[in-house]
Amino acid sequence: MxxxxxxxxxxxxxxxxxxxxxxxxxxxxxxxxxxxxxxxxxxxxxxxxxxxxxxxxxxxxxxxxxxxxxxxxxxxxxxxxxxxxxxxxxxxxxxxxxxxxxxxxxxxxxxxxDDFTQDQDNLLMQRENFLALAQRVGRTPQAHQQLAAMDDSIARMRERLIQHFGAQLPDTTVIRFASPTVVYINGPNSMPQHAMQLLGLQPAYDAPVSRWGNIQTSVTVLGNIDDGAVLYIEPFAQGERLFATQLWQAMPFVRSRRFAGMRSTWTHGGVFCVEYLAAAITDALLTLPPRH
CATH class of the missing domain: 3.40.50.1980 (Nitrogenase molybdenum iron protein domain)
Structure with a gap:
């Protein structure tokens, strides 16, 4: 053997x-x-x-x-x-x-x-996977060029956010609705939060660490976000049903106009999904009014 x-x-x-x-x-x-x-x-x-x-x-x-x-x-x-x-x-x-x-x-x-786990930095793991694959197929220079281009692109997105909001960027949390009563909140080690960190954003909700970086919980938990922006990944077919309720209208981020839809973007991808997520997050945040 x-x-x-x-x-x-x-x-x-x-x-x-x-x-x-x-x-x-x-x-x-x-x-x-x-x-x-x-x-x-x-x-x-x-x-x-x-x-x-x-x-x-x-x-x-x-x-x-x-x-x-x-x-x-x-x-x-x-x-x-x-x-x-x-x-x-x-x-x-x-x-x-x-x-x-x-x-x-x-x-x-x-x-x-390697795949997503709770005990490692998932973004770093995917970056290392990409470079290891590039080395195997003899395309390391191209890999470094692609990573550098991604880093530059995200840096430009961050500058756009600073121009819009000023130096104090809004704390932000990215969610995905499972139903009008259940929501997935992206937290530490999720690719959305890695994208946020690269943009200079802090989370508006302190979620626990998990393998995929998100937790499933009740929509009512979002009421604990007193200050910050909430972005939901589209589509959400039952949005009108939820968004018209008194419960939803009473959410602090709704009353302060800190809630927006974010175009559909895959959240469990390779290293470059953080660039697509960063672009979607940036575009969604730029629809919100700056604080004066």
């Missing part, structure tokens, strides 16, 4: 060397997690197959997945037969699929990247 493991590692090393050597060519890589899809696309690599491809196009959206990329089953149950037919050079997974690694390795070498 030890010998087999050595052979596998040697084969993977040879493959990765070939991928790096032929960096300008399009390597044949299958991505079974959406974060890896985002990272490949930002490196200029179109995956040969993507798990839950239709849902990626609906929920993640950016960066755009070309229409010709086939769906490789689901992220929990990938289509092994299709993957074998496509003959990828490399398959990217997260720990979610470690239990079928042996089956996947019969098709192609497999590399697993």
């Amino acid at each position: 030890k010998c087999i493991g050595v052979v596998r590692m040697a084969g993977l090393a040879i493959l990765l060397c070939c991928l790096a050597t032929n960096a300008r060519a399009q390597p044949r890589i299958a991505a079974l997690s959406w974060e890896m899809v985002e990272h490949l696309l930002k490196l200029g690599i179109t995956p040969v197959a993507v798990a839950d491809a239709p849902d990626y196009r609906s929920w993640v959206v950016h960066p755009a997945l070309p229409p010709g990329v086939p769906n490789a089953g689901t992220r929990t149950e990938p289509n092994l037969e299709l993957l074998a037919q496509l003959r990828p050079e490399l398959i990217l997974i997260t720990p979610l699929l470690e239990d079928i690694r042996d089956k996947l390795e019969r098709i192609a070498p497999v590399v697993s990247y």
Whole structure:
């Protein structure tokens, strides 16, 4: 068994060397997690197959997945037969699929990247995942250029907020409604809060730490936000039903006109989702009146 493991590692090393050597060519890589899809696309690599491809196009959206990329089953149950037919050079997974690694390795070498956890900085983890992938495929310079461009873009967004609100930016919390009575509040280690921190914003609600960075709670809890802005991720089909109630109209942030919708943006993505979130947060906040 030890010998087999050595052979596998040697084969993977040879493959990765070939991928790096032929960096300008399009390597044949299958991505079974959406974060890896985002990272490949930002490196200029179109995956040969993507798990839950239709849902990626609906929920993640950016960066755009070309229409010709086939769906490789689901992220929990990938289509092994299709993957074998496509003959990828490399398959990217997260720990979610470690239990079928042996089956996947019969098709192609497999590399697993860390996923969201409560005990690490999720933004830093995704940044490191992106750089590690770039190194594997020989596109490290391009990766650093993309990260630098993102950092510059977010810095410009922060300047726009300062021009609008002044040096004292409003404390802000990003939420998503599950129903008129239940809400998800994004808190520490969520990608929305990481985006807020990069923009120089502080949270308006002190949520506990969790794996994905959000908690599910009653809408009434939002009444504890005495001072600050609340942004909700659209769409919310039952918004009119909730927003017309006396309970909602009595919320401090509603009475002070510190409540706004924020365009739909994926909150559990790769490193670049913080840029998309920062842009959506900035645009939503700029619809609110500055304090004088």
